[in-house]
Amino acid sequence: xxxxxxxxxxxTLTSKANKLEQPKPEHHPMSYKTILFNVTDGVAKLVLNRPxxxxxxTAEMHKExxxxxxxxxxxxxxxCLLITGSGRGxxxxxxxxxxxxxxxxxxxxxxxxxxxNYNPLLRRLKALEKPVVCAVNGVxxxxxxxxxxxxxxxxxxxxxxxxxxxxxxxxxxxxGGTWSLPQIVGHAxxxxxxxxxxxxxxxxxxxxxxxxxxxDDEELLPEAEKLAASLANQPTKGLGYIxxxxxxxxxxxxxxxxxxxxxLQRIAGRTQDYxxxxxxxxxxxxxxxxxx
Numbered sequence: 333x334x335x336x337x338x339x340x341x342x343x344t345l346t347s348k349a350n351k352l353e354q355p356k357p358e359h360h361p362m363s364y365k366t367i368l369f370n371v372t373d374g375v376a377k378l379v380l381n382r383p384x385x386x387x388x389x390t391a392e393m394h395k396e397x398x399x400x401x402x403x404x405x406x407x408x409x410x411x412c413l414l415i416t417g418s419g420r421g422x423x424x425x426x427x428x429x430x431x432x433x434x435x436x437x438x439x440x441x442x443x444x445x446x447x448x449n450y451n452p453l454l455r456r457l458k459a460l461e462k463p464v465v466c467a468v469n470g471v472x473x474x475x476x477x478x479x480x481x482x483x484x485x486x487x488x489x490x491x492x493x494x495x496x497x498x499x500x501x502x503x504x505x506x507x508g509g510t511w512s513l514p515q516i517v518g519h520a521x522x523x524x525x526x527x528x529x530x531x532x533x534x535x536x537x538x539x540x541x542x543x544x545x546x547x548d549d550e551e552l553l554p555e556a557e558k559l560a561a562s563l564a565n566q567p568t569k570g571l572g573y574i575x576x577x578x579x580x581x582x583x584x585x586x587x588x589x590x591x592x593x594x595x596l597q598r599i600a601g602r603t604q605d606y607x608x609x610x611x612x613x614x615x616x617x618x619x620x621x622x623x624x
């Protein structure tokens with residue numbers, strides 16, 4: 333995480349200009365209980381870190397992720413988000429031990445949990461105008477599967493799998509599952525996967541278009557980090573506009589989408605990175621994008 337305000341002891345005087353020279357801000361990892369978070373060279377890496385519980389969600393994990401997302405949204409030097417899990421699983425969804433469902437306990441309001449925790453998380457990931465890469469390192473079940481599917485580019489280890497496990501305990505797929513699955517795999521497959529809770533191996537998920545690529549386990553994280561670093565050096569303002577356009581396409585009419593493309597292209601054409609890209613192309617040099 334970043335040291336937001338450099339202290340005066342870190343400020344040096346230039347010998348010629350006699351001006352204060354501010355050191356570049358650095359990002360330092362913060363201490364969290366349920367996640368790992370750090371920023372390196374424009375890439376924010378968020379690791380779900382409850383490996384003994386297959387990285388299942390608790391209220392505390394949601395709170396810590398909200399803190400990280402606030403940093404990612406507000407810091408222009410962060411230009412890509414990479415999400416993965418620690419241990420042998422990506423995320424098993426909600427930690428059922430975090431809720432009291434004993435016979436003498438009051439029935440939990442699961443709708444409130446979605447309204448307070450999961451739905452805002454999904455909306456923020458979709459609305460984040462920076463690319464979001466997800467590296468699914470193992471089983472992704474329930475909300476864990478649907479959070480992965482909400483990311484922009486999903487890579488999965490060959491040993492990974494996706495499971496809509498909700499029906500096994502009498503619940504409805506949430507975290508956008510009933511929206512994203514029909515969009516991705518079609519009505520018939522979405523219905524069967526939701527009713528039967530059958531496991532979809534990573535290789536099958538790639539064939540069905542649920543993910544971008546299935547990768548050998550030992551290559552997953554290096555490949556994901558390489559991809560995130562590449563995206564962080566692209567014209568990320570433009571990538572954010574691409575996200576906005578594609579996310580809107582499922583509910584827009586063709587005419588509405590044409591109008592949206594026009595409006596976004598107008599904005600993109602005024603960015604610093606567009607000028608840099610054109611100048612680099614004309615002068616046959618490598619562009620240096622800054623995300624502005």
